[in-house]
Amino acid sequence: MYNKIRVAAAQFHVGTDVADNLSTTLRMLDQASQVDPQLVVLPEFCNHLSWYDGPEHCYDVSVALDGPFLQAIANKARELGIYVVVNCTVQRPGQRATGSSLLYSPAGELLADNTKQIYIGHENDFLDRATEPGPIVELPFGRLGFYACMDGVINETPRGLALRGAQLLCNSLNSFASDEGSLHIPVRAAENKVFVVAANKIGPLVPEEMVGGISEATGIPPRFLGGAGESQIVAPSGEVLARASLDQEEVIYADIDLSEADNKTRPDGTDVFKARRPELYRPIVENPVNQPEAPWTQVGQLPAAILATASDGELMLKELADALSSGSLADAAWVALPPLLSAERMARDPRAAMEFSQEALAELQSLAQLHDLYLSTSLVLADELGQPQHSAILMGAAGICLRQGQIHHSERFAWSSLVNDISTVELAVGRLGLCLSDDSIYPETFRLMAMAGVEVASVPLQALESWELSTGLLERAAENRINLLVATSSSALGNPFAAVLQHDFTVMTPWQERPFDGLLSQPEYRPVAATDSFMTVSLHPSAAANKEVSRNTNLLRNRPWDLSAAIAEY
Structure with a gap:
């Protein structure tokens, strides 16, 4: 097997004329062949816009596996001597159709x-979903898996493919959303340490003659009724190797070595696949019908703050006390701190860190009482056997009201004992959760938090990889609809930030507080300026109750639980 190959993604517009769309697809394959790739990935629904008069129309414009449209694609692949991933609506028995790669x-x-x-929105009205997990195909250069558009907005489908051995994930998109390119595509690569080749569309995603009317009826500006472009090729590190424009027909390509995707x-x-806790993930692969949601608290506003500092230990506590005494944080009900102790300091002497942490707890409680607020951070506490345990805590005036121990093994926190569950607490300010540094890289952690009804979470973070702060944690907030306070130690990898859920969310419904901005699920991103020592922000706990990204597409309850067994097995 040889692993080094050139891959390409073709970005283009698809309309309502199937014959014209075939001509465009063939032309783009010819164009892609000019860069001499071994594999070309094409957008979703290459045969016809995802817009139908009814089920009969959808079936009529879909293509047969043995029909002329796909035969022409097969012939072109043979003529050019390349592998081709094409996504179409495909005719199936019983006058049914599927969206298939x-x-x-x-x-x-x-x-x-x-x-x-x-599927998203009206696609559910016309297309049948998969009934079994997708294939892993072994080619001379490596192992491929496939997913399409909404499959990658949440983590389960790509996660299952990577766990089953895929080194390269081919993602065909039909997306208007700018956060596909900025968040979801690169994070699916980084969290699984695989390559992703993603091909999106440009131009109207609805019939061109209907753009004005649909825009007027929905309040969505015309530019957001078109493909968002930004087709990408992403490395296992999360680095974008090639990115297309927002609105131009284009071919992008990159040379990659698929053996890099075997390094986890x-x-x-830390081996991030071996450190997973499949036994804890069982709820993710169980039927949501049998999993009643936790009641939402309906808290509209939570005034919060993030302390930004390069200090730890005693100096951080002093900076916190000074900031609180100055009145700068007077309006905050919750102040999120970075880890009280650095990973290096804890690892040098976990028991000394545990002793200091006990002393620090008294100081944190005193400050919480004096200023009538909650404080969160991470430190070292004793487990039930008296052993050091890396723990995140939420301190209130009456003491610790939430403690979350480390869930996943991490080499830099190898001294810590582990816990076997997600802890949450419901307070007057909302249902809250905490997540430690090296638990935050696992999509399953935040999925379990969302399933437990967490509305706001804090991550006291000491990042190791740039993707954690550039895309990872914001994407976690997006795919689960959780407000986040990311309180990171000062680092060249990125700044602390808050992810603030908007009240206006569900696509194709009236928005009251903001114009439609082309984001599918991304919350408002509020970074702490590099020159500031803190930031105040107003979070919206009640906004977490709305997980409906579009009609019949719930980020939580429509997860592909029945096709995700690999998550709880590998």
Whole structure:
């Protein structure tokens, strides 16, 4: 097997004329062949816009596996000597149709037929979802998996493919959303340490003659009724190797070595697949119908603050006391602190860190009483056997009201004992959760928090990889609809920030507080300025109750639980 290959993604517009769309697709394959790739990934729904008069119309404009549209694609793959991933609506028995990604070989053979697991909005009215997990296809250069658009807005589908051995994930998109390119695409690569090739569309995603009317009826500006472009090729580190424009027909490409996707280790040596806790993830793969949601608190506003500092230990406590005494944080009900002790200091002497932490707790409680607020950080506490345990805490006037121990093994926190559950607390300010540094890289952690009804969470973070702060944690807030306070130690990797959920969220419904801005799920991003020592922010706990990204597409309850067994098995 050889691992080094050139991959490409083709970005273009698709309209309502199937014959014209075939001509465009073939032309773009010809254009892609000019960069000499081994594999080309095409956008979602290459045969027809995802807009139908009814089920019969959808079936009529869909393509047959043995029909002329796909035969032409197969012939083009053979002519050019390349692998091609094309996504179409495909005719199935019983006058049904699916949205499916199809892989053709350089010999023109159909090697894979992968149906989408999660549809968005009206797609659910016309297309059947997958009934089994997608295939992993082994080619001469590596192992491929496939997903499409909404499948990648939440983590389960790509996660399952990576756990089952995929080194390269091919993502075909039909998306208007700018946060597909800025968040969801790169995070799916980084969290799984695999390559992702993602091909999106440009131009109207609805019939061109209907753009004005739909815009007027929905309040969505016309520019957001078109494909958002930004097709990408992403490395396992989360680095974007190639990115297309927002609105131009384009081919992008990159040379990659798929053997890099076999390395699942972090900079500290932690193997992020071996450190997973599949036994704890069982609720993720169980039927949501049998999992009643925690009642939402309906808290509209939570005034909070993040302390930004390069100090730790005694100096951080002094900076906190000074900031509180100055009155700068007087309006905050919760102040999120970075880790009270650095990972290096804890690792040098965990028991000394545990002794200091006990002393620090008294100081934190005194400050919480004096200023009538909650304080969160991470430190070292004794577990039930008296052993050191890396723990996040929320301190109130009466003492610790929430403690979250470390869930996943981490080499830099290898001295810590582990816990086996997610802890939450409901207070007057909302239902709250905490997440430690090296637990935050696992999508399952935040999924379990969301399932437990967490509305606001804080992450006292000492980052190891740039993607954690550039895309990872904001994406966690987005795919789960959780407000976040990311209180990171000062680092060249990024600044502390808050992710603030907006009240206006569900697509194709009237928005009251802001104009539609092209974001599918991304919360408001509020970074702490590099020159500031703190930031105040107003969070919206009650906004976490709305997980409905579009009609019939709930970020939590429509997760592909029945196709995600790998998450609880590998």
